[in-house]
Amino acid sequence: MSVTREEVAKIASLARIRMGEDALDRMVPELNNILDWVEQLSEVDTSGVEPMTAVISNSLRLRDDVVDAIPETAGGRREDVLANAPVAEHGFFGVPKVIE
Amino acid sequence: MVSTYRIQGATGEWEVVIGLEVHAQVTSNAKLFSGASTEFGAEPNTQVSLVDAAMPGMLPVPNRECIRQAVRTGMAIEAQINKYSRFDRKNYFYADLPQGYQISQLYHPIVGEGQLLIDADEKAGIPEDKVIGIERIHIEQDAGKLMHDQHPTMSYVDLNRCGVALMEIVSRPDMTSPAEAGAYVRKLRSILRYVGSCDGNMEEGSMRADVNVSVRKVGDSELGTRTETKNVNSVRFVMQVIEHEANRQVDLIEDGGKVVQETRLFDVASGTTRSMRSKEDAHDYRYFPDPDLLPLELEDDFLADCRSSLPELPDAKRRRYETELGLTPYNARELTAEVETFARFETLLSAAALRIGKPEAEVATQVANWALSVAPGVLKSLGAEADPAHASAGAQAAILAMQDKGEISGGQAKEIYEIVLKTGRDPEEIADTEGLKQVSDTGAIETAIDDILANNQDKVEQYKGGKDKLFGFFVGQTMKAMQGKANPAVVNQILKDKLG
Amino acid sequence: MTDLTELGIKAIREGVANGDFTAREVAEGFNAAVAAASELNAFIVATPDHALAAADAVDTKRAKGDDLGTMGGVPIGMKDLFATKGVQTTAASHILEGFEPQYESTVSQNLWDAGAGMLGKLNLDQFAMGSSNETSYFGNVVSPWRKSNGANTDMSPGGSSGGSAASVAARIVPAATGTDTGGSIRQPAAFAGITGIKPTYGRCSRWGVVAFASSLDQAGPMARSVEDCAIMLEAMAGFDPKDATSLKMEVPNWEAGLNADLKGKKIGIPKEYRMDGTDAEILESWEQGKEWLRDAGAEIVDISLPHTKYALPAYYIIAPAEASSNLARYDGVRYGLRDLPEGSGLQDMYAATRAAGFGDEVKRRVLIGTYVLSAGFYDAYYTQAQKIRTLVAQDFEKAWSQCDAILAPTTPTASFPLGSLSDDPLTMYLNDVFAVPASLAGLPAISVPAMLNSDGLPLGLQIIGKPFDEQGVLNAGLAMQQRANFDAQPEKWW
Numbered sequence A: 001m002s003v004t005r006e007e008v009a010k011i012a013s014l015a016r017i018r019m020g021e022d023a024l025d026r027m028v029p030e031l032n033n034i035l036d037w038v039e040q041l042s043e044v045d046t047s048g049v050e051p052m053t054a055v056i057s058n059s060l061r062l063r064d065d066v067v068d069a070i071p072e073t074a075g076g077r078r079e080d081v082l083a084n085a086p087v088a089e090h091g092f093f094g095v096p097k098v099i100e
Numbered sequence B: 001m002v003s004t005y006r007i008q009g010a011t012g013e014w015e016v017v018i019g020l021e022v023h024a025q026v027t028s029n030a031k032l033f034s035g036a037s038t039e040f041g042a043e044p045n046t047q048v049s050l051v052d053a054a055m056p057g058m059l060p061v062p063n064r065e066c067i068r069q070a071v072r073t074g075m076a077i078e079a080q081i082n083k084y085s086r087f088d089r090k091n092y093f094y095a096d097l098p099q100g101y102q103i104s105q106l107y108h109p110i111v112g113e114g115q116l117l118i119d120a121d122e123k124a125g126i127p128e129d130k131v132i133g134i135e136r137i138h139i140e141q142d143a144g145k146l147m148h149d150q151h152p153t154m155s156y157v158d159l160n161r162c163g164v165a166l167m168e169i170v171s172r173p174d175m176t177s178p179a180e181a182g183a184y185v186r187k188l189r190s191i192l193r194y195v196g197s198c199d200g201n202m203e204e205g206s207m208r209a210d211v212n213v214s215v216r217k218v219g220d221s222e223l224g225t226r227t228e229t230k231n232v233n234s235v236r237f238v239m240q241v242i243e244h245e246a247n248r249q250v251d252l253i254e255d256g257g258k259v260v261q262e263t264r265l266f267d268v269a270s271g272t273t274r275s276m277r278s279k280e281d282a283h284d285y286r287y288f289p290d291p292d293l294l295p296l297e298l299e300d301d302f303l304a305d306c307r308s309s310l311p312e313l314p315d316a317k318r319r320r321y322e323t324e325l326g327l328t329p330y331n332a333r334e335l336t337a338e339v340e341t342f343a344r345f346e347t348l349l350s351a352a353a354l355r356i357g358k359p360e361a362e363v364a365t366q367v368a369n370w371a372l373s374v375a376p377g378v379l380k381s382l383g384a385e386a387d388p389a390h391a392s393a394g395a396q397a398a399i400l401a402m403q404d405k406g407e408i409s410g411g412q413a414k415e416i417y418e419i420v421l422k423t424g425r426d427p428e429e430i431a432d433t434e435g436l437k438q439v440s441d442t443g444a445i446e447t448a449i450d451d452i453l454a455n456n457q458d459k460v461e462q463y464k465g466g467k468d469k470l471f472g473f474f475v476g477q478t479m480k481a482m483q484g485k486a487n488p489a490v491v492n493q494i495l496k497d498k499l500g
Numbered sequence C: 001m002t003d004l005t006e007l008g009i010k011a012i013r014e015g016v017a018n019g020d021f022t023a024r025e026v027a028e029g030f031n032a033a034v035a036a037a038s039e040l041n042a043f044i045v046a047t048p049d050h051a052l053a054a055a056d057a058v059d060t061k062r063a064k065g066d067d068l069g070t071m072g073g074v075p076i077g078m079k080d081l082f083a084t085k086g087v088q089t090t091a092a093s094h095i096l097e098g099f100e101p102q103y104e105s106t107v108s109q110n111l112w113d114a115g116a117g118m119l120g121k122l123n124l125d126q127f128a129m130g131s132s133n134e135t136s137y138f139g140n141v142v143s144p145w146r147k148s149n150g151a152n153t154d155m156s157p158g159g160s161s162g163g164s165a166a167s168v169a170a171r172i173v174p175a176a177t178g179t180d181t182g183g184s185i186r187q188p189a190a191f192a193g194i195t196g197i198k199p200t201y202g203r204c205s206r207w208g209v210v211a212f213a214s215s216l217d218q219a220g221p222m223a224r225s226v227e228d229c230a231i232m233l234e235a236m237a238g239f240d241p242k243d244a245t246s247l248k249m250e251v252p253n254w255e256a257g258l259n260a261d262l263k264g265k266k267i268g269i270p271k272e273y274r275m276d277g278t279d280a281e282i283l284e285s286w287e288q289g290k291e292w293l294r295d296a297g298a299e300i301v302d303i304s305l306p307h308t309k310y311a312l313p314a315y316y317i318i319a320p321a322e323a324s325s326n327l328a329r330y331d332g333v334r335y336g337l338r339d340l341p342e343g344s345g346l347q348d349m350y351a352a353t354r355a356a357g358f359g360d361e362v363k364r365r366v367l368i369g370t371y372v373l374s375a376g377f378y379d380a381y382y383t384q385a386q387k388i389r390t391l392v393a394q395d396f397e398k399a400w401s402q403c404d405a406i407l408a409p410t411t412p413t414a415s416f417p418l419g420s421l422s423d424d425p426l427t428m429y430l431n432d433v434f435a436v437p438a439s440l441a442g443l444p445a446i447s448v449p450a451m452l453n454s455d456g457l458p459l460g461l462q463i464i465g466k467p468f469d470e471q472g473v474l475n476a477g478l479a480m481q482q483r484a485n486f487d488a489q490p491e492k493w494w
């Protein structure tokens, strides 16, 4: 399977990576090389095989319903949450205006 | 039974097909995957953990209570509970979604097929009870909130809601009128509140519906193209959206246009919907199992605990009220519709039964009438004069007990309750000091009756001659003589004795 | 006094505990070595004060007679994929330049709790994507090793933990943290002539580690010996309630359990690892490895891992798929770079920010990952790859009925000159062909230096173990280390 220039442009837009014409020119053959290579997986008969879910047998651990039980994953730390924000005003993150 | 709801178009009659995806906030202290609080109304970004803000290297750990509540909800709609489920990532870019994906469940939801019964309501156009299929319930994260009106060129992002646990309850497209959809949402809300898995507070956004609407010509079996109107947050709005969308789609098709499968937004002010451009290109969500989370496997004792902690549910309670308490179907339905109503009723019923000294079944009808019509009537007539805090079960039970013993009449019960609501005074003390008691003293009644019989010899003869109807006359005269305060049962008994 | 930078973890810990030297002297020695090695470009930022503060704390404890911790007085290098509180954490990407986490990763915190200090944040392939350390926004890391032919060509330290490997090999740190998603500890360890172990998936918490591919990422130590790896892994590992995939198991005392006597052990030799294109000297070293293990008392048995060939292509679907989603959070809203072209809206901001912030290799993988998850392709690519991952894991499970551990080369070639493969992504990916199967199966695996090749460059051998059997892996590694007597060091040119 190979991807066209248009498809790569569409994937890039889905991935929110702006790509100029030059970048697309370079990327299309590279992606096709990789996709051609992974294509060999289709030769493996995987009927009846379950896709991997947990690599090491382990069950999903659940936590108790306690607010701020662990300091590192607690709320109430707005300063920390906003500390690295490119734009933070009045306790909010600022982004270019969105029209819904 | 086919609904009678129709859209009258230029080319003929159309019917509408409705499916609802209800997002219900799970009642929990902490968020689904972080320890931050879920409390409503906090200052922006104060209930946000590093996990919710999707800082690099942050990981989700699921909250057991949220899982438990989803399972209990599934059990309440008699759904299949999936012992194996998984969390998937739904990938899209938006400023209210810090991770760039929502953790949800697409491929293996925790709850499968279930159902919900909506009750007949002639007036609303629901001729008989109807079962609405529920396809699934899955657990997912809520998103944050964008504020668009605080700055001329910027939107502000508040992540407080981000990561709060939601149940998405997806119905089958089984509803065919706005009334059915309204009844469905109300019934679902009632069940969630019975179970305690969601507070059902639609104003605070604890419950909101994505409304899927399509139309087709009456008799067509194929479904039309649907639109999805997002985040509708009241029963009335849900019904408005359906009305509007159905008519819009019919007009569109009849004018030679085509319905586009799209996401729409409801505008409360105008009561109309419009296309939501901002989510236009987000159709390829690239769902895949969240590699930060292992499959969720539910143990048998966890399930047993979920089941044993389920309360009696609305339908079962209603049946029991009818069969065991002997209530009318109407009263049973009214009393079981809301958690508060049945809770108040059951508290009062047990207090009254205890006070009266009879089994609950024997006093239930009296208590139900009191709870559904008498007490609310009094409360309403008083308006602001009433202090609802005084409406204790104990006080009401005392009034009901006096009435049951014949110490007070129905009218006196209301009068006493009025005073209770205004002042909080003790009902028995009110009856005594305010003279609001029936006379059961046989001496006084007998004297009055003797007088009446003596003054109406002719009627006594007629009665004895077979004119039974005159009994009511004697009762009336006696009550009049006693200024309405005589115990009717005592009056009846003495009259019967005297008249032979 | 000996040059303290010549010492590894164990020697430093013991020297400090015995009072032969102070932790501060050690930290000062390494701080100076780091400062003098800028030509290697191994560090993105140096944190000499952190190292000194930790050292002083240890010296104070010693004065009071308190326990110094299993890493007491040992300064280390921290791969810049671990969030370190108040210290810039970038994953070697422009998109995170200037980002100062307000939190400390569990693994780094565990190390500080054990008495270690931080010399600085180590360079790596951007978002750990790469096998040569040529994808960092902060420039290539240069291996301290050079070919013996005197050509002075800059060589690759391997990747993605290239800064870690280079700094340990150059003796500017006694040890460093690494992370391994598809070989990123073992391959650079092999290139740099040092030892590195990736533990069983779930042994080390991923909390606070910038995610590349969540189902594969595992942290581990990179050091100068098997013993040092055992000590450091013990300090790094442990159950973490903040990571839902963390193993709820006691951390064994691996250091105390070290035993190079392999009597009764069976070591499997997978025939599928004898691949076309594998360097003859690598195959020779593999033969040598068998001899060493036999000499240590092990029985060598032939085994088959039939799906080996498919592991690498499956990895190049699974890892990019997870990465495409894991990297969606770098959007210019909450931290890091924001590129907001004049008059652009939110979605344009995302696209501009990510275009400016991500390097080419990251973009390549995000695009591949986006593609294989997209509508219509998901089953053909992602589901099929995850099924093959199951088959790869089953191959290992079957092997465990025949052997206790597996011996294989770590890499198909020795280090190569920087720039020689950088325009050929596919050939670059093949570097990890021997490392990836154990990653897909979540197994513990170590790379131990075996010998120098005819160019004077190190070659590594890999031991892959059963789940949770880090001890078995370390022990087989120790047996080889004792017999290889690898004491070669790069000649100092920086």
Ligand SMILES: [Mg+2]
Pocket: B021, B210, B228
């Ligand atoms: Mg929806």
Ligand SMILES: [Zn+2]
Pocket: B023, B140, B168
């Ligand atoms: Zn949803």
